[in-house]
Amino acid sequence: AQKITQTQPGMFVQEKEAVTLDCTYDTSDPSYGLFWYKQPSSGEMIFLIYQGSYDQQNATEGRYSLNFQKARKSANLVISASQLGDSAMYFCAMREAYFFSGGSNYKLTFGKGTLLTVNP
Amino acid sequence: NAGVTQTPKFQVLKTGQSMTLQCAQDMNHNSMYWYRQDPGMGLRLIYYSASEGTTDKGEVPNGYNVSRLNKREFSLRLESAAPSQTSVYFCASSESRHASPLHFGNGTRLTVT
Numbered sequence: 001a002q003k004i005t006q007t008q009p010g011m012f013v014q015e016k017e018a019v020t021l022d023c024t025y026d027t028s029d030p031s032y033g034l035f036w037y038k039q040p041s042s043g044e045m046i047f048l049i050y051q052g053s054y055d056q057q058n059a060t061e062g063r064y065s066l067n068f069q070k071a072r073k074s075a076n077l078v079i080s081a082s083q084l085g086d087s088a089m090y091f092c093a094m095r096e097a098y099f100f101s102g103g104s105n106y107k108l109t110f111g112k113g114t115l116l117t118v119n120p
Numbered sequence: 121n122a123g124v125t126q127t128p129k130f131q132v133l134k135t136g137q138s139m140t141l142q143c144a145q146d147m148n149h150n151s152m153y154w155y156r157q158d159p160g161m162g163l164r165l166i167y168y169s170a171s172e173g174t175t176d177k178g179e180v181p182n183g184y185n186v187s188r189l190n191k192r193e194f195s196l197r198l199e200s201a202a203p204s205q206t207s208v209y210f211c212a213s214s215e216s217r218h219a220s221p222l223h224f225g226n227g228t229r230l231t232v233t
Contacts, residue, residue, distance in 0.1 A: 004162075006162075009160075031218065033218055033219060035221055035222075043208070043226065043227055044224065044226055044227075045210065045212075045222075045224035047221040047222070047223075050219055050221060052218065052219055091162060091163065093163075095218065097218075098176070101174075103170070105150070105151055105170035105171075105216055106151070106214070106216070106218065106220075107153070107165060107168055107178070108153070108165070108222055109165070109179075110155075110162040110163040110164070111162055112160060112161060112162040113162050
């Protein structure tokens with residue numbers, strides 16, 4: 001079963017409008033983290049925002065905010081006042097702990113992404 | 121600041137050839153990762169390493185080997201390349217803290233003919 005689901009392969013938004021990119025997740029780890037990354041056409045991966053499972057408030061970073069609904073296991077990214085430069089692929093990712101002989105660490109599982117196009 | 125450096129940026133191989141993708145980070149991170157990105161598949165974890173001397177298989181390890189040479193370097197080797205390994209490969213590193221994001225290299229675009 002998929003751990004991270006992004007149901008919108010593509011989204012369109014008009015410049016200056018807000019857009020919500022959906023992400024649902026599945027985990028049995030009570031202490032997990034959720035990340036959003038942006039990948040423009042140039043290919044680099046850019047970290048946008050983080051939400052921890054125990055965080056009481058929704059994360060915000062400038063025009064990015066995370067609509068975290070823990071009971072529904074969703075962590076949607078909201079981009080306000082869209083700009084042409086926001087056109088990119090957006091990935092939701094979940095961090096879970098794993099254990100090895102030397103201790104514990106974390107690994108990130110990514111969704112398949114949503115391609116956002118901002119129209120002028 | 122260099123961050124995470126991957127080499128080469130592009131590579132074309134024939135089926136059966138071998139090669140090693142190099143990755144180095146200068147952020148003193150303990151954790152390092154190799155992902156592959158294919159259209160419509162997102163990023164899939166190949167191998168990861170919590171510290172020097174430890175490596176673990178990810179979601180798609182078949183056909184690959186890794187070496188965590190030291191804290192800075194984490195290489196990915198294809199012993200006998202196959203067309204199914206045509207992909208973009210990303211190396212990443214992070215601190216060993218829960219909220220630490222992954223820092224990615226710029227990727228290696230590999231084509232196997």
